[in-house]
Amino acid sequence: MVKRITIDQFGGPEVMKLTEGAEPHPGPGEISIQHEAIGLNFIDTYHRSGLYPLPLPSGIGLEAAGTIVEVGDGVEAMKPGDRVGYCSGPIGAYSEVHAVKADRAIPLPIGISSDTAAASMLKGLTVQYLIRQIYRVKAGETVLFHAAAGGVGLIACQWLKHLGATVIGTVGSDKKAEMAVNAGCDHIIRYDRDDIATRVREITDGGMVPVVFDGVGASTWTASLDSLRKRGLMVSFGNASGPVTDVNLGILASKGSLFVTRPTLFDYTAERADLEAAATDLFDVIGAGAVKIDINAQYPLANAVDAHRDLEARKTTGSTILRP
Ligand SMILES: NC(=O)c1ccc[n+]([C@@H]2O[C@H](COP(=O)([O-])OP(=O)(O)OC[C@H]3O[C@@H](n4cnc5c(N)ncnc54)[C@H](OP(=O)(O)O)[C@@H]3O)[C@@H](O)[C@H]2O)c1
The missing domain is CATH 3.40.50.720 (NAD(P)-binding Rossmann-like Domain)
Known part of the structure; x- marks a missing residue:
């Protein structure tokens, strides 16, 4: 059994509930990932509140990193045991194990921990397209x-x-x-x-x-x-x-x-080549020490409600992760 956060109505942080269900198995072209760290992002609050409506009931969260448990048919480039991160869903990253499309996951270079990946991929790829693509800052x-x-x-x-x-x-x-x-x-x-x-x-x-x-x-x-x-x-x-x-x-x-x-990150990383190029750019600046990822708060997955409260009350700084 796998623990995950779900919502069956839109509203404040309290609509998020910890639930337990069957472990997901990957379909064709998918991988399932045992999460080690989950990224907390402001967009999660828009999904929860209904500002960006989701079909209900729903999981929540777009970003996490960890180790591949299983690969589905047709997945050649990845195998169980590989370390990967992702930041474009599918929705439901607030969970212990999640199945995602293999072509949305990025293998983590040596030196990029699951914590760093979950704390930086959605936010860092956003910075990449903002300052390197939309307006190339000089x-x-x-x-x-x-x-x-x-x-x-x-x-x-x-x-x-x-x-x-x-x-x-x-x-x-x-x-x-x-x-x-x-x-x-x-x-x-x-x-x-x-x-x-x-x-x-x-x-x-x-x-x-x-x-x-x-x-x-x-x-x-x-x-x-x-x-x-x-x-x-x-x-x-x-x-x-x-x-x-x-x-x-x-x-x-x-x-x-x-x-x-x-703009949205998802339009700037819709093609695999664009996702890979942006991730390489991000992991390069982190690897070079030019960008340090500050994880200033961690919450157990079960306390996602508190994490959302603090994010919306402007109490957080830098990146926050949820720990499954
Ligand atoms: N379009 C995209 O592709 C994309 C991708 C990623 C993130 N985003 C957006 O980027 C923004 C930052 O995301 P993040 O996850 O890194 O969040 P964050 O910046 O860690 O948190 C939001 C910050 O906004 C400031 N803020 C100003 N007015 C606020 C208010 N009324 N309520 C709450 N916060 C307020 C607060 O900082 P101060 O206390 O200093 O004011 C707060 O800490 C969000 O709007 C998010 O949706 C967009």
Whole structure:
């Protein structure tokens, strides 16, 4: 029997229940994985709340790492005992054992532990496509990255620094400010008390930034647009404070012929070759020591409710894992 977290209704953290069921066996093209670590991601809260609706009842979670137990028909490239990680589901990673498509799993290089993989794949591959694909950040450029001490944020600060960029990061507390600076943030904006665009204007001597990476959503949308220079790019990639809705496109004209994109990791890694290339890029910067993965909290799988409460209450920093 295998323990997993399931939901049969949308709602607050309390709708997640620990249940027990039969061990999953892989179908054709699939592998089953004994999880050693499970990644906690903000998207899990959107699935749980119904902001991103799932067919119910459902498992939850998209990311984990561990050891292959069984391989299904047609899987040639992997075998039981291999160490792998994945971050694009199928939904149900909050479990002891999960079956996933083999072509969505990435073999873990020596030196990348299951903890590091589960703490970094979804967040780190996101950073990869944000700063290496959507907008290839160059040395000497100044960029704005919101929630700089979060899971995605701490990886982004380090990677941007490694590229030679000047990083302006927003954070909601003194402790988070210190963490973001340690990760390479050059300028901190306390967006709980300072006006973001005014501070960006001061920091850049009026030049503003060519790109904003915004995973906070509703509460930072307007300030992010106001922080861009003419023809700048707004990358709105998340909804931590709520989704951005009802946008009048004319705002892009009035604020300086701006561009906007609302991307998802899953579209940037849909092809196996793209997933592998991004994972190689991520594991290379981790392996080289340029990006360190901070696992600042761990919860037993059975306490997923507490993990969601803390993530949504802005109590977490860096990456968090669930331990099966
Ligand atoms: N589109 C994609 O492909 C993709 C992929 C991965 C992640 N994401 C998005 O990236 C963002 C970061 O994800 P993560 O898993 O690394 O989470 P996280 O950054 O560790 O946690 C979210 C952070 O957002 C900040 N925040 C600001 N307003 C908030 C509010 N009202 N409620 C809660 N938090 C608020 C908090 O930091 P402060 O206290 O410092 O404000 C909080 O710690 C999320 O929006 C996520 O959905 C998108």
